[in-house]
Every structure is written in structure tokens, then in C-alpha cells.
Amino acid sequence: xxxxxxxxxxxxxxxxxxxxxxxxxxxxxxxxxxxxxxxxxxxxxxxxxxxxxxxxxxxxxxxxxxxxxxxxxxxxxxxxxxxxxxxxxxxxxxxxxxxxxxxxxxxxxxxxxxxxxxxxxxxxxxxxxxxxxxxxxxxxxxxxxxxxxxxxxxxxxxxxxxxxxxxxxxxxxxxxxxxxxxxxxxxxxxxxxxxxxxxxxxxxxxxxxxxxxxxxxxxxxxxxxxxxxxxxxxxxxxxxxxxxxxxxxxxxxxxxxxxxxxxxxxxxxxxxxxxxxxxxxxxxxxxxxxxxxxxxxxxxxxxxxxxxxxxxxxxxxxxxxxxxxxxxxxxxxxxxxxxxxxxxxxxxxxxxxxxxxxxxxxxxxxxxxxxxxxxxxxxxxxxxxxxxxxxxxxxxxxxxxxxxxxxxxxxxxxxxxxxxx
Ligand code: SAJ
Numbered sequence: 454x455x456x457x458x459x460x461x462x463x464x465x466x467x468x469x470x471x472x473x474x475x476x477x478x479x480x481x482x483x484x485x486x487x488x489x490x491x492x493x494x495x496x497x498x499x500x501x502x503x504x505x506x507x508x509x510x511x512x513x514x515x516x517x518x519x520x521x522x523x524x525x526x527x528x529x530x531x532x533x534x535x536x537x538x539x540x541x542x543x544x545x546x547x548x549x550x551x552x553x554x555x556x557x558x559x560x561x562x563x564x565x566x567x568x569x570x571x572x573x574x575x576x577x578x579x580x581x582x583x584x585x586x587x588x589x590x591x592x593x594x595x596x597x598x599x600x601x602x603x604x605x606x607x608x609x610x611x612x613x614x615x616x617x618x619x620x621x622x623x624x625x626x627x628x629x630x631x632x633x634x635x636x637x638x639x640x641x642x643x644x645x646x647x648x649x650x651x652x653x654x655x656x657x658x659x660x661x662x663x664x665x666x667x668x669x670x671x672x673x674x675x676x677x678x679x680x681x682x683x684x685x686x687x688x689x690x691x692x693x694x695x696x697x698x699x700x701x702x703x704x705x706x707x708x709x710x711x712x713x714x715x716x717x718x719x720x721x722x723x724x725x726x727x728x729x730x731x732x733x734x735x736x737x738x739x740x741x742x743x744x745x746x747x748x749x750x751x752x753x754x755x756x757x758x759x760x761x762x763x764x765x766x767x768x769x770x771x772x773x774x775x776x777x778x779x780x781x782x783x784x785x786x787x788x789x790x791x792x793x794x795x796x797x798x799x800x801x802x803x804x805x806x807x808x809x810x811x812x813x814x815x816x817x818x819x820x821x822x823x824x825x826x827x828x829x830x831x832x833x834x835x836x837x838x839x840x841x842x843x844x845x846x847x848x849x850x851x852x853x854x855x856x857x858x859x860x861x862x863x864x865x866x867x868x869x870x871x872x873x874x
Pocket of ligand 1: 578617618619620621673674677681714715716717718719720721722723724725789790791
């Protein structure tokens with residue numbers, strides 16, 4: 454059965470580009486979101502998030518009449534669920550556990566409009582077992598339909614997990630080019646999902662089962678987290694040994710089988726710092742390295758703040774005529790990674806907030822990718838690189854944006870978390 458109408462539930466960083474991609478291949482796409490602002494914006498052919506090339510894609514999809522957004526699900530032949538899977542609130546030191554309430558709400562919202570022959574794909578990053586759980590939620594609401602967990606290949610509804618793997622900043626290209634892992638609850642569920650993705654995916658669609666597909670995504674991001682933790686741990690060791698960690702890594706990486714990642718101020722974003730906890734919370738005894746890596750990366754912003762405090766102390770010792778209140782600190786970069794303006798879950802933001810909370814003098818931020826600072830940084834002043842460089846006493850390099858890499862800054866009071874100056 455072909456897919457004439459496709460519904461994408463959750464029009465965020467993954468759902469909206471995916472919806473626009475299907476629409477660009479002349480599929481009728483119904484985007485569903487609980488956020489009225491997102492729905493209204495998309496229904497004007499505009500976007501409510503920042504992602505290169507996405508505005509053109511959504512604008513064209515809307516103009517040609519292939520994409521519309523709504524608050525309430527409507528019947529479709531395939532449903533893709535791309536809602537957030539954050540973790541539940543927990544106390545410091547506790548292992549965070551995943552919050553599946555958005556998936557539950559999305560499942561229960563689409564259940565009333567499901568019909569025999571529909572395909573439901575969970576794209577949200579999920580703990581192992583979430584797709585089976587989603588199938589149960591759907592079945593609870595629709596006892597008149599049959600589902601793969603009870604009726605296998607003969608079920609009325611097909612269900613699969615197909616995790617997104619696109620890199621923020623390159624979403625439009627990677628959606629087309631990346632391979633996809635497709636894990637159906639039955640082989641037919643997988644095959645129908647592959648048929649759907651091949652509408653626009655040029656990468657290979659590789660079939661497995663749902664649990665393996667869920668674990669694949671968690672493994673990819675945990676692997677990167679562990680590798681970054683190794684680099685961050687090295688940076689702390691090298692600092693104590695008075696060795697330049699950047700030179701060290703570039704030398705070690707000359708070995709044909711070594712490829713160490715880069716240290717930084719910590720790990721940010723909504724995936725790499727989150728997904729490993731899905732494994733740790735399910736397997737707390739076994740997941741030792743994954744758990745430790747999380748702790749190493751989460752502790753890095755605090756280490757950078759301590760280094761800044763030491764730089765202030767050194768400065769005051771050398772400049773006895775000055776008080777702490779007269780010391781000006783410049784922080785370079787606020788985004789969670791280079792060359793984007795996304796400040797959510799950013800270790801750089803965490804560091805700047807902490808510096809602003811203890812420091813009695815001026816704190817400047819330089820962030821070429823934003824126009825104004827959020828209210829959470831009310832004490833901080835947004836300035837140009839040149840002003841920050843020429844007027845500040847302490848310099849804290851946090852994000853290696855291309856604009857910063859093109860500059861140089863030499864100061865005895867420099868905390869350079871990216872090794873660019
Ligand atoms: N980082 C370092 N050192 C490095 C590389 C990255 O400190 O050498 C930091 C970045 O500065 C940033 C964080 O790690 O704070 C994460 O950045 P990233 O570029 O590694 O990844 P994300 O979060 O933008 O996207 C990841 C990608 N996953 C992998 O590369 C395995 C992407 O493919 C996923 O689709 C995405 O997570 C997701 O949605 O899960």
C-alpha cells in the first residue's frame with residue numbers, strides 16, 4: 454500500500470525538516486504539534502527554529518500546498534512521531550530516567566484517527582522497549598484494530614522504530630544522505646518503513662528489530678560522549694602536568710589507529726548529554742564506562758569556572774592596585790557548539806552564568822551568532838570581539854566559532870577551553 458498522506462507528529466528540529474522533506478517529494482504532509490505558535494508559523498510558510506536551508510524548504514512545501522500544520526491529528530497513511538524524550542526531574546547525584554510522556558501523549562492523540570493499513574514510526578530517541586510500549590498505548594485506545602505485538606505480520610497496524618541521526622546545522626543534507634536504521638516490530642513493519650523513507654532517503658535503509666534500532670541510536674551518542682570524556686579527562690591531566698593537550702592529541706592522532714576527539718568546556722546539546730542516561734538508567738550496574746563518561750563531561754564546566762577563578766586571583770596578585778570589582782571578564786562563545794546560535798543545553802552558557810553569579814565586576818559575552826542576550830544573562834553585556842579583547846582583563850574562550858579562529862588573542866590571563874589562541 455502506498456503512502457499518499459503522511460503525518461509528522463512533533464514539528465521540532467527533526468519533525469519539521471522531515472515533514473518538509475516528504476512534502477518536497479510531493480507527498481501530502483500533515484504536521485501536528487501542540488504548540489500553537491509553531492503551527493501558526495508553519496501555516497504562514499515560515500519556520501520557528503533555526504536550521505540552515507530549512508526556511509526555503511518549508512516555504513516551498515507550504516506554497517505548493519503539500520504541507521500544512523495542525524494542533525489535532527487527522528487521518529493519514531503513515532505517522533512519524535518525533536517528539537522530545539527528556540528525562541524526569543531528579544536530585545543531584547541521582548541517575549536521570551527517561552520521560553516517555555510526550556510519546557504517550559502523541560500515541561494517544563493519533564490513536565483515534567488510525568485505520569487499517571496505517572504505519573506508525575517512532576523517530577524520537579528512546580530507551581530500549583519504548584516502541585513496544587508505544588504499540589501497547591495505541592492498542593489500549595483502539596481495541597477494534599489489531600497490532601503487531603499480538604497479531605504479528607497479520608496486524609492491521611504496522612509499527613517500527615527509526616531513530617533520527619542528523620547533525621544540527623546539517624539536517625537538510627544529512628536527512629537525505631545518512632543511512633537509516635529501521636527496526637520494525639515484524640519484518641513487514643520494517644519493509645513498509647523502508648518503502649516510506651526511500652521517498653527521500655538516498656542513504657541505505659538497514660533493517661533490524663525495534664529494540665536493536667533503539668539501542669543503536671543510544672550507542673552512537675554514548676560512544677561520542679565516552680570519546681569526548683576521554684579528551685576532556687586528558688585536558689585536565691595535561692593541565693596539571695603542564696603539557697599542551699592540543700599538541701598531545703595531534704601527535705597521538707598521527708598513529709594510524711588513534712583518533713582522539715577534542716576537549717572543550719563540556720558536552721552540550723539535547724542528545725549526547727542526554728541519551729547515555731537512557732542506557733545507564735536501565736543498566737546501572739553494567740553501564741560503568743558510559744556512566745563515568747557522563748560524570749566527567751558534566752563536571753567540565755565547573756573545572757572551567759575554577760580555572761577562571763584562579764586567573765582572577767593571579768591577575769589581582771599581579772595588579773595590587775585593582776579590586777575584584779574592577780576586573781573585567783570576557784567570555785567568547787555561548788552556543789553549545791561551533792558556528793550555530795543554539796544556546797540550549799550549552800556548557801558555555803552554564804559557565805558564563807556561573808561566572809556572572811560570583812563575579813562582582815563586569816562580565817562580557819561575545820557571540821557572533823546571536824543579536825541579543827536572554828534574560829537569564831541580565832548581568833552580562835553582549836559585545837563585539839574587538840571591544841572584548843581590548844577592554845577585558847581575563848579572557849575565557851568557550852566555543853571555537855570560525856570568527857574566533859580567524860582572530861588571535863594573547864594574554865597571561867586566558868582560559869582557552871578549545872586551544873585556538
Ligand atoms: N564536542 C566536543 N568535542 C568534540 C566534538 C563535540 O566537546 O570533539 C561537544 C560539542 O561542542 C557539543 C557536544 O559535544 O557541545 C555535542 O556536539 P556534536 O557535534 O558531537 O553532536 P550533536 O549533539 O550536535 O549531534 C549528535 C550527533 N551524534 C553523533 O555524532 C554520534 C548527531 O548525529 C545526532 O543525530 C544528534 O546528536 C542527535 O540528535 O542525537
